[in-house]
Amino acid sequence: MHMRSTHPLFPTDEGWPYPDVDADADLLRRGYTVDQDVDLDALQLVANTHAFDGLTPIERDALDRRFWKCESMKDLARSLDCTHAEAAAVLGAAVDKVRTRLAPDS
Numbered sequence: 001m002h003m004r005s006t007h008p009l010f011p012t013d014e015g016w017p018y019p020d021v022d023a024d025a026d027l028l029r030r031g032y033t034v035d036q037d038v039d040l041d042a043l044q045l046v047a048n049t050h051a052f053d054g055l056t057p058i059e060r061d062a063l064d065r066r067f068w069k070c071e072s073m074k075d076l077a078r079s080l081d082c083t084h085a086e087a088a089a090v091l092g093a094a095v096d097k098v099r100t101r102l103a104p105d106s
Helices: 021-028 040-046 058-066 073-080 084-102
Strands: none
Touching: 058 073, 058 084, 073 084
């Protein structure tokens, strides 16, 4: 008996196993940056699902604004209603916490 499947054994570059046709348009519409070189599906497979658990709401907001919404540090400080130095400190603390959680030995 020979079995066949219409799905490939390994996912292709078009998706896991289906293409994310509307995902990029939706992200762009919501103000996010889309990087075609980053495979978000593969990242989710290896990312620590608890990487952001220890963040305060302001640290989570700072990470979101700086790295996903691509705000400049000047705009981030304005959004957080603080000085540039305070925004840098909040962002630095958030990055340190996430980096610690994502370290191979954690």
